Amino acid sequence: MHIELRDIRKHFGPVKANDGINLVFEGGRIYGLLGENGAGKSTLMKILSGFQPPDSGEIVIDGQPQRFSSPAEALGKGIGMLYQDPLDIPAFNVKDNYLLGRDRRVILNYKTARAELDEITSRFSFEIDQQATIENLSLGERQQLELTRLLVGGAQFLILDEPTTGISADQKDKLFNSIRKLAWEEGKTIILVSHKLDEVQELCGEAMILRKGKMVGRTPVPCSNEQLVEKMFGQIPLRGERPVYEVGEPVLELQNVRIPTYRLTVENINLTVRAGEIFGLAGLEGSGQQLVLKACAGLVKNDQGRISLAGQDITHWSYQRLRTAGIGYIAAGRLEEGLVAGLTITEHLVLSQPSHKFFIDWASAQKQSEARITQFQVVGRPESLADELSGGNQQRLLFGLLWESLKLILLEHPTRGLDVRSSDWIWEQLYARRNSGTAILFMSSDLDEIIDRSDRIAVFSGGKMSRILDAKTTSVEEVGRLIGGQE
Numbered sequence: 001m002h003i004e005l006r007d008i009r010k011h012f013g014p015v016k017a018n019d020g021i022n023l024v025f026e027g028g029r030i031y032g033l034l035g036e037n038g039a040g041k042s043t044l045m046k047i048l049s050g051f052q053p054p055d056s057g058e059i060v061i062d063g064q065p066q067r068f069s070s071p072a073e074a075l076g077k078g079i080g081m082l083y084q085d086p087l088d089i090p091a092f093n094v095k096d097n098y099l100l101g102r103d104r105r106v107i108l109n110y111k112t113a114r115a116e117l118d119e120i121t122s123r124f125s126f127e128i129d130q131q132a133t134i135e136n137l138s139l140g141e142r143q144q145l146e147l148t149r150l151l152v153g154g155a156q157f158l159i160l161d162e163p164t165t166g167i168s169a170d171q172k173d174k175l176f177n178s179i180r181k182l183a184w185e186e187g188k189t190i191i192l193v194s195h196k197l198d199e200v201q202e203l204c205g206e207a208m209i210l211r212k213g214k215m216v217g218r219t220p221v222p223c224s225n226e227q228l229v230e231k232m233f234g235q236i237p238l239r240g241e242r243p244v245y246e247v248g249e250p251v252l253e254l255q256n257v258r259i260p261t262y263r264l265t266v267e268n269i270n271l272t273v274r275a276g277e278i279f280g281l282a283g284l285e286g287s288g289q290q291l292v293l294k295a296c297a298g299l300v301k302n303d304q305g306r307i308s309l310a311g312q313d314i315t316h317w318s319y320q321r322l323r324t325a326g327i328g329y330i331a332a333g334r335l336e337e338g339l340v341a342g343l344t345i346t347e348h349l350v351l352s353q354p355s356h357k358f359f360i361d362w363a364s365a366q367k368q369s370e371a372r373i374t375q376f377q378v379v380g381r382p383e384s385l386a387d388e389l390s391g392g393n394q395q396r397l398l399f400g401l402l403w404e405s406l407k408l409i410l411l412e413h414p415t416r417g418l419d420v421r422s423s424d425w426i427w428e429q430l431y432a433r434r435n436s437g438t439a440i441l442f443m444s445s446d447l448d449e450i451i452d453r454s455d456r457i458a459v460f461s462g463g464k465m466s467r468i469l470d471a472k473t474t475s476v477e478e479v480g481r482l483i484g485g486q487e
Helices: 043-047 072-075 094-099 110-123 139-152 169-185 195-205 225-233 289-297 321-323 334-338 345-352 364-373 390-403 419-437 447-453 476-483
Strands: 003-012 017-027 030-036 058-062 064-066 079-082 156-159 188-195 206-211 213-222 250-260 267-276 280-281 304-309 326-329 408-410 437-443 455-459 463-471
Touching: 003 043, 017 043, 017 213, 030 043, 030 169, 043 079, 043 188, 072 079, 072 390, 079 139, 110 139, 110 334, 169 195, 195 213, 195 225, 195 280, 206 225, 206 455, 213 225, 213 334, 213 419, 250 289, 250 437, 267 289, 267 437, 267 455, 267 463, 280 447, 280 476, 289 321, 289 326, 289 408, 289 437, 289 455, 304 419, 321 326, 326 345, 326 390, 334 390, 345 364, 345 390, 364 390, 408 476, 419 437, 419 447, 447 476, 455 476, 463 476
Parallel strands: 030 188, 030 206, 079 156, 156 188, 280 437, 280 455, 326 408, 408 437
Antiparallel strands: 003 017, 003 058, 058 064, 206 213, 250 267, 250 304, 455 463
């Protein structure tokens, strides 16, 4: 399958997301697509996969110009995209989600669905419980389901958008083995959109780099990471040293907390997070750390134990009541839980306010939006829709929506899918928060981030929490052993 992109252009108002991009892809190869957040990577891939049309330019497949009006049309021509946030419906079970877009009949063929799922999952050693609902699957399992649907749908050209963010090391190994098999044994073309340069070096044969909507280079890999970074940013970003801070009194306390769910029960959780402390939670996806964060945010309930905020019992408080008490929460699913597709930046700002008047002063709200956009360096305008922003700009917007004075911030994968410069910017904001005494509790699948950014670390494995580690004296190897269930 031979695909060409010819002079692809896409504007969002004054922002040139894609500015005359030309690319050629051959079958049986794995390509890396790199660029800082907002460089135009996701926009280009959404155009190629039929999610949105270009303003101008054309897609040529095996010499024939094509124009897609939907992802289904693109898949009909052999192009499928695995999005960073899989396209599924949480309340539906696995087979129902699988059949969406696959079977348009009134009575769905579950027997065929089961056979197709069994064949692909066996071929690629995927592990998917067909009876489970999507909301009870890990992100890695949801990706496996979406990849299965694309393959059965006839995809010969696969686009993977940040596929390893938030999944376990074991799931990543399975995914990479599947990618190699698809490209090298079955002749499919794979594009890996990623900010993780080591993964691009490990998997890809060529890297293509975008900067500010333009193609700035193509280079064979492996090569030096410094070479890729310099092409992405125009220079090698300097990293500042982590500031030192003396922690204060306890802010968050969990005592003998137990959280039961359909797939996993987290129990005997005892931890204290102090004012100005950054506390990291490590573990494989679905090991229990996310449940602890959600319980502290009032989104799931514990059936045993006590949760306290600054000495006050907040067990079973609602999410809204906890926000008012000074707890901010940023979920990993930016558009699933944090933002609302179809609403503008200004509308998000209005919704996020602590209190609301009967009539909204839209002129004032727009001025506040402009100030937040400047302060948090969001590439967008007050009227920009949240779902039109890049992943990095969505993350900046979420930070811009946090209330000014908070006792505790809870974070799931705070730098998920972000380039090195955007990641450093996020942590600069968090360091500024800690300097005002805010406690920070976060989870991340990146062990280097957990160790580099935390003061202390708790490791989760199968719903159990390990002893608490001092981040200054631990190592990736020690954390890795605890993740594997070894003491």
